[in-house]
Amino acid sequence: MRTIYMLGQKESITSWYNVLADLPEPLPPGLHPGTKKPLSPEDLAPLFPLDLIKQEVSTERWIEIPEEIQEIYRLWRPTALHRARRLERALDTPARIFYKYEGTSPPGSHKPNTAVAQAYYNKKEGIKRIATETGAGQWGSALSFGGACFGIEVKVYMVAISYHQKPYRRIMMETWGAKCIPSPSQDTKAGRDILAQDPDCPGSLGLAISEAVEEAVSRDDTHYSLGSVLNHVLLHQTVIGLETKKQMEMAGAYPDIIVGCIGGGSNFAGLFLPFIKDKIEGKYPDLQVIAVEPASCPTVTKGLYKYDFGDEAGLTPLLKMYTLGHGFIPPPVHAGGLRYHGMAPIICHLHKLGLLEARAEHQLSTFKAGVDFARAEGIISAPETNHAIKVVIDEAVKCRETGEPKTILLAHSGHGHVDMAAYEAYLSGRLSDYEYPEQKIEAALSYLPEVEE
Numbered sequence: 259m260r261t262i263y264m265l266g267q268k269e270s271i272t273s274w275y276n277v278l279a280d281l282p283e284p285l286p287p288g289l290h291p292g293t294k295k296p297l298s299p300e301d302l303a304p305l306f307p308l309d310l311i312k313q314e315v316s317t318e319r320w321i322e323i324p325e326e327i328q329e330i331y332r333l334w335r336p337t338a339l340h341r342a343r344r345l346e347r348a349l350d351t352p353a354r355i356f357y358k359y360e361g362t363s364p365p366g367s368h369k370p371n372t373a374v375a376q377a378y379y380n381k382k383e384g385i386k387r388i389a390t391e392t393g394a395g396q397w398g399s400a401l402s403f404g405g406a407c408f409g410i411e412v413k414v415y416m417v418a419i420s421y422h423q424k425p426y427r428r429i430m431m432e433t434w435g436a437k438c439i440p441s442p443s444q445d446t447k448a449g450r451d452i453l454a455q456d457p458d459c460p461g462s463l464g465l466a467i468s469e470a471v472e473e474a475v476s477r478d479d480t481h482y483s484l485g486s487v488l489n490h491v492l493l494h495q496t497v498i499g500l501e502t503k504k505q506m507e508m509a510g511a512y513p514d515i516i517v518g519c520i521g522g523g524s525n526f527a528g529l530f531l532p533f534i535k536d537k538i539e540g541k542y543p544d545l546q547v548i549a550v551e552p553a554s555c556p557t558v559t560k561g562l563y564k565y566d567f568g569d570e571a572g573l574t575p576l577l578k579m580y581t582l583g584h585g586f587i588p589p590p591v592h593a594g595g596l597r598y599h600g601m602a603p604i605i606c607h608l609h610k611l612g613l614l615e616a617r618a619e620h621q622l623s624t625f626k627a628g629v630d631f632a633r634a635e636g637i638i639s640a641p642e643t644n645h646a647i648k649v650v651i652d653e654a655v656k657c658r659e660t661g662e663p664k665t666i667l668l669a670h671s672g673h674g675h676v677d678m679a680a681y682e683a684y685l686s687g688r689l690s691d692y693e694y695p696e697q698k699i700e701a702a703l704s705y706l707p708e709v710e711e
């Protein structure tokens with residue numbers, strides 16, 4: 259019985275899919291943080307190369323992947339689509355569970371799909387350095403790898419709590435030649451201001467973004483790079499879903515439910531966007547798309563759909579998204595990559611249009627799901643991915659109860675080999691749940707920027 263569906267390298271994907279061409283209603287534009295007018299390409303030029311700025315606003319359906327990027331993708335792509343037959347058996351479910359596994363990339367997650375592309379376009383524009391932030395360290399290590407591929411210097415501001423919890427990620431970054439420091443840091447005004455108020459601040463993605471953006475705008479040789487949220491990042495990730503569509507065809511299946519975890523939304527969007535095209539076009543109107551986030555950082559399930567900054571200090575453009583407030587510092591759950599106050603505007607827009615639903619899960623239940631998955635399928639998953647696994651298991655158990663043989667597709671965003679301290683805490687009973695931090699979120703939402711809509 260077949261468990262792996264592989265594409266040959268000759269069948270590799272050669273263009274990314276841009277959902278902006280097919281949205282039933284256009285995406286609300288990003289706004290300049292000062293004038294609050296729609297962003298112009300010049301506004302973004304200090305941060306990003308022109309090719310990426312063009313991709314950010316393009317409505318072309320297909321965007322060709324340059325050969326230089328495809329050459330690097332071929333180091334690990336196409337990735338395998340797996341049928342989780344042993345998990346199905348363990349759950350005694352009639353559901354058919356598939357997972358697209360991105361953990362075989364050099365840094366171990368989906369992140370290099372965009373890191374390599376971003377490094378390439380920066381190199382093409384003559385940029386020598388890139389500054390970025392990282393949560394769990396997956397993005398920082400992916401961009402360090404991307405920088406190494408194209409000879410670009412990379413500086414990573416890593417959220418302090420993860421920097422201390424996950425030293426091996428820092429060492430991976432250094433192995434690829436990057437510099438990684440904990441955020442908040444003394445290197446920027448944004449970092450110094452926070453440290454003056456709270457010397458033990460655990461940091462947040464929003465704060466680390468402020469530091470990286472501040473560094474990029476203050477140096478001519480340095481650009482900024484974001485590992486999620488923005489349209490061009492989601493675009494690069496569609497290589498995942500485009501491969502999966504071909505592989506599902508090989509398996510003679512089409513998903514009833516697609517599940518993924520969302521931090522800024524990029525791995526999940528990468529998988530489901532090529533499928534949601536079929537839902538928008540009415541070919542598969544019942545396709546269910548379920549995004550999973552932490553209960554302690556419930557951006558889509560509890561946030562407001564408003565314009566907000568992408569970072570703590572208010573340096574980035576304003577994006578219309580679900581937000582918990584840019585000043586919200588989420589509790590230190592181990593899924594560092596899901597600790598973000600905002601969400602990709604594309605994901606939020608699709609949620610508003612009723613094309614996608616969201617669920618929030620507590621940390622302990624996600625680790626239980628991750629351990630069940632590891633014992634059935636072998637793969638030890640990233641704590642972020644465990645959120646999606648939890649919902650896949652819930653849906654498969656529902657199928658056991660109703661007898662429906664649904665096809666469930668999981669976006670498996672990465673392995674957890676560098677997260678063993680989190681597993682140890684779980685296995686030894688030292689891991690706890692964090693309550694939904696209602697008061698902190700209320701406080702952060704009380705000072706959203708004022709924007710006329």
Ligand SMILES: Cc1ncc(COP(=O)(O)O)c(C=O)c1O
Pocket residue numbers: 367368393394395396397485486487519520521522523524525526594595596640642643671672673
């Ligand atoms: C393994 C893994 N999955 C998921 C995420 C969440 O990010 P995104 O929603 O952009 O995929 C991260 C972020 O660091 C990650 O490392």
